[in-house]
Amino acid sequence: MEGLKSVQSAPVYTYRSRHLSSLVRTSTLRYVKIPYRNRVRMTMSSKSFNSVSASVHPLEASKLSHSDNTLPSKEVLDLWRNADAVCFDVDSTVCVDEGIDELAEFCGAGKAVAEWTARAMGGSVPFEEALAARLSLFNPSLSQVQDFLNKRPPRISPGMNELIMKLKANKTDVYLISGGFRQMINPVASILGIPPENIVANQLLFGSSGEFMGFDTNEPTSQSGGKATAVQQIRKAHGYKAVVMIGDGATDLEARKPGGADLFICYAGVQLREAVAAKADWLVFNFKDLINSLN
DSSP states (O other), X not given: OTTOOOBOOSOEEEEOTTSTTOEEEESSBOOEEOSSTTOEEOOOOSTTOOOEEOOOXXXXXXXXXXXXXXXXXXXXXXXXXXXXXXXXXXXXTTBSSOHHHHHHHHTTOHHHXXXXXXXXXXXXXXXXXXXXXXXXXXXXXXHHHHHHHHHSOOEEOTTHHHHHHHHHHTTOEEEEEEEXXXXXXHHHHHHHTOOGGGEEEEOEEEOTTSOEEEEOTTSGGGSTTHHHHHHHHHHHHHTOSOEEEEESSHHHHTXXXXXXXXXXXXXXXXXXXXXXXXXXXXXXXXXXXXXXXXX
16 A cells, blocks of 8 residues: 555464454564555564453452342353354453553553443443544554553453363354453454464554554444344354354344344453443353353
């Protein structure tokens, strides 16, 4: 692309958004042409990142005023144990942080962005509106994102590694579906052994000088209801009979719909959003509950 440069880096994945499994490996950090003039996608290598063991303790069920769904029904347990695929939210679920909040804090706009995140995850504003508003508060440059990824390795939630291994042992496919950014999720997927084609996430866009240009609105998770769309596409593409969605926010709850997820498990070990938790099929505060139920 005219006016764009290549930056040498460790091996990375470049992304083509038209198909769920269209990731190709390349030896450099590439800027990928898209239909917007002078905009590029940046993807980062996940090879150089190591996870940080999370020191947080999961919240307890006593924090919730409506906890009837902390004990799953037989039907819920049967669906969970026989799922063909499990789709995980990333922020405040697979990881203990909200990625965009961490990036904003790194760039000096943490408090204002965190307030928007709380509104978005609670479902009080459309997701796409909240995403655009949060990014506009700090406009992260390419160099800032690279610096953040180098200095802030992912913090994986307690029990997540074991749960993923258990699901894989049971021949259950695992996906990461996030309203966060692929640049920040690729390292998480690498740590957990989840293939890049099993990631559905947003893309930050940068200009030829590395200036922030927005995000790719063609990604399904850039819109309200996008996780439901992503789950529906995954289910249809693979012919899955039973699909489970696990997350903490309103956008995760939305994925439970005909043709999408059959079951929504709310993980409240990091963030407890009562309006979401109250509508979950199963509410858990510790991934050990899910691990033990598979034994």
